[in-house]
Amino acid sequence: xxxxxVEYSFFGHTVYLTTTHVSILMVMLILMVFSVIAGNGFKxxxxxxxxxxxxxxxxxxxxxxxxxMNTVKGGxxxxxxxxxxxxxxxxxxxxxxxxxxxLGLRPPTADYGVTLPxxxxxxxxxxxxxxxxxxxxxxxxxxxxxxxxxxxxWLPINIISDIAxxxxxxxxxxxxxxxxxxxxxxxxxLLGWIATGWPAALHVYFDLFSGAIQTYVxxxxxxxxxxxxxxxx
Amino acid sequence: xxxxxNFVYGCSAIGAGLxxxxxxxxxxxxxxxxxxxxxxxxxNPGAKGDIMSTMLLGxxxxxxxxxxxxxxxxxxxxxxxxV
Numbered sequence: 001x002x003x004x005x006v007e008y009s010f011f012g013h014t015v016y017l018t019t020t021h022v023s024i025l026m027v028m029l030i031l032m033v034f035s036v037i038a039g040n041g042f043k044x045x046x047x048x049x050x051x052x053x054x055x056x057x058x059x060x061x062x063x064x065x066x067x068x069m070n071t072v073k074g075g076x077x078x079x080x081x082x083x084x085x086x087x088x089x090x091x092x093x094x095x096x097x098x099x100x101x102x103l104g105l106r107p108p109t110a111d112y113g114v115t116l117p118x119x120x121x122x123x124x125x126x127x128x129x130x131x132x133x134x135x136x137x138x139x140x141x142x143x144x145x146x147x148x149x150x151x152x153x154w155l156p157i158n159i160i161s162d163i164a165x166x167x168x169x170x171x172x173x174x175x176x177x178x179x180x181x182x183x184x185x186x187x188x189x190l191l192g193w194i195a196t197g198w199p200a201a202l203h204v205y206f207d208l209f210s211g212a213i214q215t216y217v218x219x220x221x222x223x224x225x226x227x228x229x230x231x232x233x
Numbered sequence: 234x235x236x237x238x239n240f241v242y243g244c245s246a247i248g249a250g251l252x253x254x255x256x257x258x259x260x261x262x263x264x265x266x267x268x269x270x271x272x273x274x275x276x277n278p279g280a281k282g283d284i285m286s287t288m289l290l291g292x293x294x295x296x297x298x299x300x301x302x303x304x305x306x307x308x309x310x311x312x313x314x315x316v
Contacts (some may be wrong), residue, residue, distance in 0.1 A: 018263070068260075168297055171297070171300065171301070171304065172293070172296070172297050172300060175300035175303055175304045176296075176300060177251055178304075178307070179300070179303055179307075182307065210257070212295065213289055213293060216286075216289070216290075217289070217290055217293040220286075221290075221294075
């Protein structure tokens with residue numbers, strides 16, 4: 001469970017700095033160190049005009065970048081260059097958050113306060129793009145979609161389905177990571193000394209496999225929604 | 234009849250057990266998706282990567298309803314909204 005570590009008062013409310021904040025800071029620290037080292041490697045390669053990876057680490061960085069570029073290109077088509085930075089950041093952050101259970105942290109994504117803002121950012125981008133890239137008349141026709149625009153009785157249902165997007169997006173990630181965390185906590189808590197060694201196999205499933213799949217799904221759905229709102233297919 | 238706290242605990246536990254029955258639907262759905270994915274790979278082994286990513290995406294979306302059931306069960310067990 002999420003524990004409060006430091007208690008302070010914020011406009012009369014008592015709020016806590018929790019384990020989520022600590023693990024999110026650790027994840028950010030790891031990502032920052034990684035990106036500084038990778039960026040220095042790229043700069044050095046540019047300076048010395050070596051256009052091939054110089055060591056194993058840079059090879060891995062190039063593999064990751066290439067994978068992310070291909071994924072974003074496949075998911076977004078022609079607006080891929082605009083959103084590559086955002087999606088790649090999202091991918092690295094969620095992936096490291098999901099597998100941070102292996103490092104002994106409580107995964108930050110097992111807290112609804114982390115996944116909901118991530119989904120709300122997506123929601124904001126979707127509707128900003130919709131307003132920017134389609135004419136108001138077209139937008140109104142879309143919102144009344146199965147029926148003609150002069151008969152807006154389908155409008156509330158479309159609005160509800162719009163609101164359901166960030167909720168389902170965030171709850172999917174949250175519930176997956178939380179179920180893994182709770183399941184592992186139950187196994188370690190109930191079995192005691194019997195749970196030595198073999199739960200590693202369960203960690204591979206709950207932390208690595210499930211975490212990677214959910215990261216991919218979150219990024220993929222974000223890309224699909226944004227590119228359909230921008231109207232490029 | 235008077236309902237005390239333990240009665241509500243017990244009913245919450247039963248409700249949590251009933252809520253995770255929601256897992257049946259996604260199980261069947263994911264199985265169907267995996268089966269069709271396997272037959273698609275059998276018909277067209279060249280498109281294995283695309284088929285895999287589409288299948289996993291669909292399965293993860295289908296999983297959502299089951300996760301809602303799990304979430305309700307967890308809320309009933311750990312947050313105890315009715316006590």
